[in-house]
Amino acid sequence: MKNAPPRIAIVWRGDREARRAATPQNNRFHRIFEELAAVGLAPEPAVFNEEFADDVLEQLLAVDAVLVWVNPLDNGKTRKILDPLLRKAAEAGRFVSAHPDVILKMGVKEVLYETRHIGWGVDTRLYRTAADLRRAFVPTFLAAGPRxxxxxxxxxxxxxxxxxxxxxxxxGATSISVLEAKSGSIVPETIELFDFISRCEAYFTEGGCIVDQPFQSRLPEGMIRCYMSEGRVVGFGHQLIKALVTPPPGSGSQPLQPGPRTMHPASAEPFRALKQKMEEEWTPEMMSALNIEEMALPIIWDADFLYGPPDASGNDTYVLCEINVSSVFAIPDEAPAEIARAMASRLRRSAMRL
Structure with missing residues (x-):
């Protein structure tokens, strides 16, 4: 049909039954489906699993754009099969957000090293091999304190x-305390430094690396998640996190539970300075550092910040601890409409280029 609305595939992980039964209403992305339809687009479910990857690819090649919500690690599964499918769809002219190549620039911890010169950066080191970690991390750690x-x-x-x-x-032995951030990690483990480094060798497989940052003492004050659609802030989430927070003595064997994430609109006054920094300085500087064009920015992504030391005037500073691109959810109430607006605008701009 000549005037048919552009089709948008929304991709998330599931099994065959989930793919068969998926509708725009029976999943956690229903608000995004609604807002995309409201701006004249035709969103459709595209449940992915490695077992029927060819079916998903066939579907992606038949749509105009693809929005992806699939974690890099999920119960032992990776995106090793999905990412080549997304690249094929992009090569065939479909807009993909986020494109796997953009994820490899923005959505990995190496971005903390590549953008350490930006105002959100701190003393950040990068180790590409276990030998690098042994040689360079030990003197840094012994001199600089918790990392x-x-x-x-x-x-x-x-x-x-x-x-x-x-x-x-x-x-000849150095005793250290280590605590992992994943859910269920309860109390620190005491281990010999080089034994821990040996444990980390698995992180270097398949071209992996390790990023090293100073521990931020204001961590108990919470993490600020800055939600972005392309280069615009679309909201904030503030959460008192417990990951990497050492439990107080006598707290028992139960893991500390994070507080609820409180959502705030982009106009929230407590984050006005952070919004201005992200939109006017840090995002453009990140794009320059990573060689990312405006048209390649993800439709939805977020930057996680911890509070850094107050500046000379007593104002808060912010330290980037992660950028999420692969599967950004939950999102503020205002975000689905912004996602739809950005998608419609992106397709119009793409059409003008043809």
Missing amino acids: VLKQNRGNGGQGIWKVELVGAPAG
């Missing part, structure tokens, strides 16, 4: 460790 080591790709706090010195090196 946080992060594997390059992951989610849910997997492979993110707070590392703290327990006792001065004695007899």
Whole structure:
């Protein structure tokens, strides 16, 4: 049909039954379906699983654009099969957000190193091999105090460790305390430093790396998630997190539970300075540093910030601890409409280029 509305495939992970039964209404993305339809687009479910990857590819090649919500790690499954499908769809002229190549620039921990010169950066180191980690991390750690080591790709706090010195090196051994950020990590583990480094060797497989940042002492004050649609802030979420927070003595064997994430609109006064920084300075500087064009920015992404030391005037500073691109959800109430607006605008701009 000549005047048929553009088709938008919304991709998430599921099994065959989930794919068969999926409708625009019976999933957590229903608001996004509604808002896309409201701006004249035709969204459709595209449930993905490795078992029927060819069926998903056939569907993606028949639509105009693709929005993807699939974690990089999910119960042992990765995006090793999905990403080549998305690249094929993009090569065939379909707009894909987020494109796997953009994820490899923005949605990995290495971005913390590549953008360390931006105002959100701190003393950030990068290790590409276990030998690098042994040689360079040890003197930094012993001199600089508690650090946080992060594997390059992951989610849910997997492979993110707070590392703290327990006792001065004695007899060639250095005792450290380590605590992983993933859910269920309860109390720090005491381990010898080089034994821990050996444990981290798995993070270097398949071109992986480890990023090293100083531990932020204001972590108990919470994390601010800045939600972005392309280069615009579309809302904030503030949460008192418990990951990497050492439980108080006598707290027992139960893991500390994070507080609820409180959502705020983009206009929220407490985050006015952060919004201005993100839109006017930090996002353009990130695009320049990573060589990302405006048309390649994800339709939805977020930047997670911790509070840094107050500046000379007593104002809050912010330290980037992660960018999420692969599967950004939950989102503020205002975000679905912004996603739809951005998608409609992106398709119009693409059509004008033809």
